[in-house]
Amino acid sequence: MKKLILLIGCFLMTVSSFGQQALGQRPRVKSPVVNSDGTVTFNFFDPTAQKVSVQGDFEEIHGKTLDMIRQENGVWTVTTEPLNPELYSYSLRVDGQRFVDPANSYVNRDISTLSNIFIVTKSADDKGHLYQVNNVPHGTLSRVWYDSPTLGQQRRMTVYLPAAYDGKRSFPVLYLLHGHGGDETAWGDLGRTSHIMDNLIAEGKAVPMIVVMPNGNPTCNAAPGWWHENMYTPDGNAFNNRGAKASMEESFMDIVNYIDSHYKTIAKRSGRAVTGLSMGGGHTFGISRLYPDQFDYYGLQSAAARMNPNDPKFDEQMKRLFDSKPKLYWIAIGKEDFLMQMNSDLRKYLDSKGYKYEYYENDGGHIWRNWRIYLTMFAQKIFK
Numbered sequence: 001m002k003k004l005i006l007l008i009g010c011f012l013m014t015v016s017s018f019g020q021q022a023l024g025q026r027p028r029v030k031s032p033v034v035n036s037d038g039t040v041t042f043n044f045f046d047p048t049a050q051k052v053s054v055q056g057d058f059e060e061i062h063g064k065t066l067d068m069i070r071q072e073n074g075v076w077t078v079t080t081e082p083l084n085p086e087l088y089s090y091s092l093r094v095d096g097q098r099f100v101d102p103a104n105s106y107v108n109r110d111i112s113t114l115s116n117i118f119i120v121t122k123s124a125d126d127k128g129h130l131y132q133v134n135n136v137p138h139g140t141l142s143r144v145w146y147d148s149p150t151l152g153q154q155r156r157m158t159v160y161l162p163a164a165y166d167g168k169r170s171f172p173v174l175y176l177l178h179g180h181g182g183d184e185t186a187w188g189d190l191g192r193t194s195h196i197m198d199n200l201i202a203e204g205k206a207v208p209m210i211v212v213m214p215n216g217n218p219t220c221n222a223a224p225g226w227w228h229e230n231m232y233t234p235d236g237n238a239f240n241n242r243g244a245k246a247s248m249e250e251s252f253m254d255i256v257n258y259i260d261s262h263y264k265t266i267a268k269r270s271g272r273a274v275t276g277l278s279m280g281g282g283h284t285f286g287i288s289r290l291y292p293d294q295f296d297y298y299g300l301q302s303a304a305a306r307m308n309p310n311d312p313k314f315d316e317q318m319k320r321l322f323d324s325k326p327k328l329y330w331i332a333i334g335k336e337d338f339l340m341q342m343n344s345d346l347r348k349y350l351d352s353k354g355y356k357y358e359y360y361e362n363d364g365g366h367i368w369r370n371w372r373i374y375l376t377m378f379a380q381k382i383f384k
Contacts, residue, residue, distance in 0.1 A: 029075060031103035032090075032118050038082035040118065042066070042090075043103065047074030049094050056090025056115075057369065058083055065093070085126035086369065087192065089115040108189050110368075111181035112234045129199070130376065131192045136202035137163035141194045143184070143226075146258040150251035151244060155215055156222035157255065158184045160194050161263075162201055162208035170264045170271075172383040173210045175255070175295075176375070177276025177283050180304075181236030183223035184215040187375075190368050196376055206379045210263060214255050216280055218244035249286035256294065273382045275299030275330075277371045278339070282306060285346075288329070289317035297328040297382045301374040302337050302366055305346045322355040328381055329357040332374045336365035 031043040042054050047070075054066040058080060068076035089108060092099045100107055104116040121128025140161045148155050165171060176193065178186040187193045193211060200206035219239040221227040232238060260267040272295045276284045281303025288298045308314050322329075333343045350357050360377065364370050 029103045031101055034118060034120055035079075038084075038120055038122065039079050040083060040088075040120065041077060041079040042068065042092075042101070044068065044076045044092055044094075044101065045074055046076065046094060049076065051095055052076040053093045054078060054090055055093055056088055057367065058088050058090070083120045085121050085123075085128035087117060087119050087128065087131045087372070089117050091115050110186075110190055111236050127373070131195050131372065133195060134199055134202075136198055138198050139163050139165070139194055139201075141188060146255065148251050148254040150246045150254050151218055153221050156184055156226060157212060157214040158188050159259075159263075160188075160197060160211035160213070162197065162210070164208045165210070165264070167264055170266050171208060171210050172266045172271040172273070173212060173259055174379065174382065175272070175274040176211055176213045177216050177274070177280025178213070179276070179278030179280050181234070182280075183217065183220070183234075184213055185223045187213045191372055191375060193375065196372065197379065200376065200379055207383045209379075209383060210259070210265060212255065212259055216248050216276075216283055218246065218248050218251060247286070248283050249290055252283075252287050253291065253294070269294055269296045270327075271383070273297035273299070273378075275301060275375070275378050276303070277301040277374070278366065279304050288321055288326075289314075292317075292321040292324045292326070296326055297330075298326060299328075299330045299332070299374070299378040300343070301371055301378075302333050302339055303331070303343060303346075304339060305342055307346060307349065309349050318353070318355070322353070329355070330360070330378060330381065331357060332360040332362075332370075332377070334362055334364040334366070334370045336363070337370075338366055
C-alpha cells in the first residue's frame with residue numbers, strides 16, 4: 001500500500017513538473033504594444049495556426065487587413081504604421097475565424113459583437129488623452145432603476161454624477177441617447193462618457209453636469225442580461241414584435257421627472273440638454289418637437305431625423321419649437337454617413353423656414369469615433 005501511494009505521488013509530481021515546464025516554455029505574449037512612435041504591435045501565440053490577421057477600425061489608414069507573420073517560437077506578430085491619437089477597436093482572425101485577442105483584457109460589446117480596444121495618445125491635448133483615465137477628480141457612474149408609468153415598466157438607465165456633486169448644489173442635466181441596437185451601457189462603454197466628462201470638467205472646458213444615459217428601447221427594460229428576459233442574444237431588434245405602450249419620445253418625461261425628484265438638478269429648461277446618435281438623434285428630433293419648453297439645448301448626431309414637411313402638424317411643432325428660441329440646435333454628421341441625405345433634407349427645411357441652427361461636418365461615417373467627437377464638442381457648448 002505504501003509503495004502504491006509512493007508511486008502515485010511520484011506520478012503526480014512528474015505530471016506537475018511537466019505541466020510547469022510546458023507553461024514555462026510557452027512565450028509570454030503582450031498585445032497590443034503601443035510604441036513611442038505611435039505604431040502598435042500585435043502579438044498572438046498559436047504555433048498550429050496557418051493564417052492570422054488583425055482587423056480593426058484603423059483599417060481606414062491602411063486600407064487593408066493586417067496579416068501577421070509567424071515567428072519560430074509560434075508567436076504571430078505585426079506592427080502598424082503610426083496611428084493618430086484615438087481609441088481603436090480590433091479583433092483577430094485565425095484561420096478564418098474571428099476572435100478577441102486573448103492577451104488583451106479590455107473588451108467592448110457593440111450590440112452582439114465583442115472587440116478589443118486600445119488607446120494611442122501623444123499629448124495632453126489629443127483625443128487619446130481625453131478618452132483615457134487621467135489623474136483628475138472622477139465622477140460616479142451608476143446603473144439606476146426607475147419607474148416609467150407611461151410604459152408600465154421598471155427600467156434601467158446609467159447616471160453620471162460629476163466629482164463636484166455633493167447632494168447640496170444643483171447641477172444641469174445632459175440627456176444622452178444611444179442608437180439602434182444600443183442600450184443604457186452603450187454611451188458609457190463605447191462612448192467613454194465618464195472619461196470625456198471627467199477630463200473636460202477638470203480642464204475647465206465643460207461645466208460640471210449630470211449625464212443621464214437611458215435605455216431607448218421601449219420594449220426592453222434594460223441591457224441584455226440585466227432584466228427578466230436574461231441572457232438572450234442581442235441583435236438590435238429584440239422584442240420589437242411585442243409592441244410598446246408608448247414611444248421613447250412619449251415616455252421621455254418619466255425619465256426627466258425621476259431625475260429631478262431623485263437628484264439635485266436645475267429643474268427648468270435652462271438646465272436641460274438632450275442629444276443622441278442615430279436612432280437617439282431621431283429621438284432627440286422628436287423630443288424637441290414634443291417638449292419645446294423643457295430643454296434649451298438639442299444635439300442631433302448622425303440623426304435618423306425622419307420628417308414629413310407636408311404634414312401641417314410637423315410644421316406647427318417646428319414653428320412652436322423655434323418660436324420658443326432654444327439656445328442651441330446643433331446638427332453633426334460625417335461626410336460618409338449613410339444618413340447624410342436625411343440630414344441634408346432637414347437642413348434645407350430649416351433654411352427654408354429661417355430657423356437658426358449650428359452645423360458641424362467632418363470625415364468618416366456612422367461610427368463611434370465620430371460620436372465621441374460630437375459628445376466632446378456638444379458638452380463644451382451647453383450650460384454656459
